[in-house]
Amino acid sequence: MTTAWHDERVDDRALVRAVLDGDRDAFRPLVEREAVAVYRTCLRILGRPQDAEDVAQEALVMAYRSIATYRGDGALGAWLSRIATRQAYRRLAQRRDAADLASVPQPAARTDLTEPLAATLRAERATELRCGVAALPEPYRETVALRFYSDLALDEIARVTGRPLNTVKTQLRRGLEKLRDVVGTEEQRR
């Protein structure tokens, strides 16, 4: 029996069932569909393309191995994003350059900038934010990362984590409050 797995209307659960029934080809369109998104999630967390590619591959292989644990809550892509986020933070911890809240560099004051300098400062600021998010305690880190680095909507985060929507909203808000306490805001830097 051939199934059009590339058809986006195909139910994720049907795809998972097919994989569990031994149809390896059923996983292929999922990889082709989600590889870029998974890679970008990892890149936003890790900041290094080579690491991001390694971890994205690990995450996709891990998803294949543990696909039996997919419960069908939310999209398969969101489930993959959660795996990728966890794997990326695990790699970050192994790299031992994950900054804790105290070691996040203090934001520099901005003056009149030339374009190259502005680009450099933007990159620095992006690093500050990345380190700040990485240093957040769980579950705030996961919620902020899934929202901003994996581009998931709040209801998707709620479904994939099994938490109530209002809990996710609270976690996002508190996570941003904690992040603001550490890295400040752009306005404060001006």
Add this chain to the structure above:
Amino acid sequence: MTRHPFNPGELGDDDAALTALGDELERSATTAAQPSVGFAQRVLAAIDAEPTPRRHWYAALGIGAMAPALRGAVLSAVAVAAIAVAIVAGGLIGPARHAPGSDGSQTPTATPSASATPTPSPTTSPPATPPASPTFDPGTPEPRQTVAATDPAAATDSAEPSSDHGGSGSGSPSDSGSGSGSGSSDSPSGR
């Protein structure tokens, strides 16, 4: 994956500083970066080297799609129920085992009363009757004793089988002496 632009309403109430931080996070995360060429093929090659994933054993129980916490609760409930059933069953079996007449262990105590009648008769009558009754008294006592001693079917009708089995089965010195003594001494005497 669908792009979901950050919406200040996601934070609940209106906090300009948090909204600005959310906007900034979103801008810093915006990227058009692509993995290197052939990335998906490398991933698929790595997956081809993996064994086919298997369903979890609890999927067969119909709880595979449950959240882990709920699944744990269901499995715990099943385990508790199984233990409770074992305890209740043990509670029922224990008293039943000690109930009078329900088990072989109790029968030896009943045996003496049941076999009390045959025991004295074989020991006394065989030596007593042959010499004493050749001429006068052939009928009354002897047939009763012969039937009771030789015909197991007659003994089987009453409560004797259980007591007989129990008597020989239990092997207690006092009871087996009477139970088996009746059978062994009867058959030689009858024949």
